[in-house]
Amino acid sequence: MSAVGVKAVVTSGRTLKQGRGMEIGKLSSEYFEEVSVCEMDQVTFDALGIEAGDSVRVETIHGSVIVTSRLDRRAEPGVVFIPCGPYANAITGSDTEGTGMPDYKSIEAQIFPAKGEKVLSVKELLSKMVEGS
Amino acid sequence: MAEGTHENVVCTFCGCLCDDLKLEVKDNKITDNENGCAISKAKFLHHAEDRLEGPSIRSNGTSTKVSLKDAVTRAVDLIANSKRLLVYGLSSTENDAHREAYKIAEEAGGVVDNTSSVCHGPTILGAQESGEVVAALAEVRHRSDLVIYWGSNPQFAHPRHMNLHTKAAGEWIKDPKTERKIWVVDIRKTISAGVADKYIQIEPGTDLEVISAMRALARGKILDIDKVGGQSVKDLKELVEAMKAAKYGVLFFGLGLTQSKGRHRNIDAAIRLVQDLNHHTKWSMMPMRGHYNVAGANKTSTWQTGYPYAVDYSRGYPRYQPGEFTAVDMLARGEADVLLNIAADPAAHFPRDALKHMGNIPIINLDPKQNMTSLLAEVNIPTAIAGIECDGAATRMDGLPLYLKKVVEPPEDFLPDRDILKMIYEGLRRVKK
Numbered sequence: 001m002s003a004v005g006v007k008a009v010v011t012s013g014r015t016l017k018q019g020r021g022m023e024i025g026k027l028s029s030e031y032f033e034e035v036s037v038c039e040m041d042q043v044t045f046d047a048l049g050i051e052a053g054d055s056v057r058v059e060t061i062h063g064s065v066i067v068t069s070r071l072d073r074r075a076e077p078g079v080v081f082i083p084c085g086p087y088a089n090a091i092t093g094s095d096t097e098g099t100g101m102p103d104y105k106s107i108e109a110q111i112f113p114a115k116g117e118k119v120l121s122v123k124e125l126l127s128k129m130v131e132g133s
Numbered sequence: 134m135a136e137g138t139h140e141n142v143v144c145t146f147c148g149c150l151c152d153d154l155k156l157e158v159k160d161n162k163i164t165d166n167e168n169g170c171a172i173s174k175a176k177f178l179h180h181a182e183d184r185l186e187g188p189s190i191r192s193n194g195t196s197t198k199v200s201l202k203d204a205v206t207r208a209v210d211l212i213a214n215s216k217r218l219l220v221y222g223l224s225s226t227e228n229d230a231h232r233e234a235y236k237i238a239e240e241a242g243g244v245v246d247n248t249s250s251v252c253h254g255p256t257i258l259g260a261q262e263s264g265e266v267v268a269a270l271a272e273v274r275h276r277s278d279l280v281i282y283w284g285s286n287p288q289f290a291h292p293r294h295m296n297l298h299t300k301a302a303g304e305w306i307k308d309p310k311t312e313r314k315i316w317v318v319d320i321r322k323t324i325s326a327g328v329a330d331k332y333i334q335i336e337p338g339t340d341l342e343v344i345s346a347m348r349a350l351a352r353g354k355i356l357d358i359d360k361v362g363g364q365s366v367k368d369l370k371e372l373v374e375a376m377k378a379a380k381y382g383v384l385f386f387g388l389g390l391t392q393s394k395g396r397h398r399n400i401d402a403a404i405r406l407v408q409d410l411n412h413h414t415k416w417s418m419m420p421m422r423g424h425y426n427v428a429g430a431n432k433t434s435t436w437q438t439g440y441p442y443a444v445d446y447s448r449g450y451p452r453y454q455p456g457e458f459t460a461v462d463m464l465a466r467g468e469a470d471v472l473l474n475i476a477a478d479p480a481a482h483f484p485r486d487a488l489k490h491m492g493n494i495p496i497i498n499l500d501p502k503q504n505m506t507s508l509l510a511e512v513n514i515p516t517a518i519a520g521i522e523c524d525g526a527a528t529r530m531d532g533l534p535l536y537l538k539k540v541v542e543p544p545e546d547f548l549p550d551r552d553i554l555k556m557i558y559e560g561l562r563r564v565k566k
Binding site: 026084 | 172251254290337388393455461462484
């Protein structure tokens with residue numbers, strides 16, 4: 001497990017495929033494949049020494065999650081994107097600052113290479129988060 | 134239901150509520166969805182897949198199929214014995230179901246919240262602070278010559294929004310390519326930014342600073358700094374001057390504003406910017422509502438409880454307090470002891486501390502399909518899909534109510550949310566007598 005990471009701000013949101021996957025079914029492979037990814041720029045890939053498709057570990061003060069890396073050619077260093085869903089939630093805090101709204105956008109994180117590490121399925125991730133491990 | 138072609142069907146995915154779908158129905162199945170976007174096609178053509186198999190009750194980790202009557206009885210029992218019921222969801226079902234949910238919350242002395250608390254709740258808070266400057270979507274198409282999407286990626290989240298409303302010709306905008314400009318403001322270059330006339334990239338978490346600087350510039354103030362949020366003040370001044378020079382401007386804003394640092398203060402500032410611009414020309418703004426009837430949930434909640442979301446009935450009368458009676462806070466504090474979830478999937482969308490508490494309490498889940506919440510729920514009751522298998526009404530992002538059609542029959546014994554909620558409410562009344 002690499003101890004050297006890249007600092008970035010994680011943001012989340014809807015994608016077309018996430019929306020499609022959600023409507024096909026939350027337990028479908030389409031949904032899993034779209035929400036368990038982290039979209040990053042080429043510079044971040046180079047800094048981490050990994051290729052698109054390798055696993056990365058995204059860590060925030062709220063938690064960490066293993067996701068599959070994906071190249072976003074429009075992206076710039078410093079901001080990475082995880083489609084909204086359980087994998088983004090795994091690193092999101094529940095403090096709403098008295099508004100009801102958690103901080104789903106702009107979460108400070110570190111990205112670590114995690115080549116070969118398994119991305120948990122939606123069911124496995126749910127069990128892990130509910131059990132609190 | 135009638136086999137063949139169903140025209141002018143309302144799409145029940147996002148807040149656009151596109152009302153021009155043309156569906157083909159054969160053997161009680163939707164075989165074609167003309168005009169729908171990619172997500173709409175997925176919703177309508179796959180509506181029969183991945184459904185909850187029938188009412189079930191989970192005990193010791195094992196889910197057992199039961200009759201609808203037994204599932205409702207168990208739901209009533211859980212609610213009647215709860216000390217702090219949380220009723221949540223509602224944005225992906227129709228208005229009549231909302232009415233029954235509020236009645237249950239009132240009868241049980243519980244809390245009722247809808248999914249706007251994790252989408253445009255801050256928009257409501259901002260509007261309560263500073264008012265609303267609203268437009269109709271038709272007005273946007275007919276009149277606007279400058280459209281801004283701020284913190285919103287419509288090409289993905291509202292796939293036909295641009296094509297139908299901001300890239301389409303209108304009564305006074307005959308050639309939108311030359312007569313209307315579209316700008317996108319965001320922290321990352323989204324696909325929508327790629328098709329806009331101008332992309333304005335700001336640094337993450339600086340929306341409030343940028344909007345406040347634009348307000349100052351709109352009022353003719355001189356700023357003694359060079360940059361705000363990554364944008365030069367010179368560039369911001371040019372943007373503001375172009376906004377003042379527009380004949381009719383519209384600011385569409387998404388969760389990039391409501392879910393980031395500042396939350397409702399971002400909206401408050403954006404509303405005041407639009408108010409400032411109205412000293413010079415005509416500007417309106419509109420939240421890009423996500424779930425198809427989340428705007429309706431805010432309206433029905435206001436009609437019936439007096440407040441748009443985050444409503445508590447524990448004292449016998451409705452009280453409103455976002456941050457206290459909102460679902461994420463209720464769960465993260467470990468306060469709710471039973472969750473009645475209707476047409477939403479909080480297990481897929483709530484942050485980890487809130488989700489963790491969902492594993493500790495009984496959940497009654499009403500949804501047409503399997504989802505992450507159904508995996509945790511003690512009682513699962515499958516429902517008919519509003520707008521496909523039952524009718525109803527929903528509210529578009531600009532506040533326009535639209536009628537949802539029934540185009541196919543639901544699976545046998547799958548009732549609309551409103552009917553099941555009514556059964557739960559009546560059961561609760563009987564138990565509490």
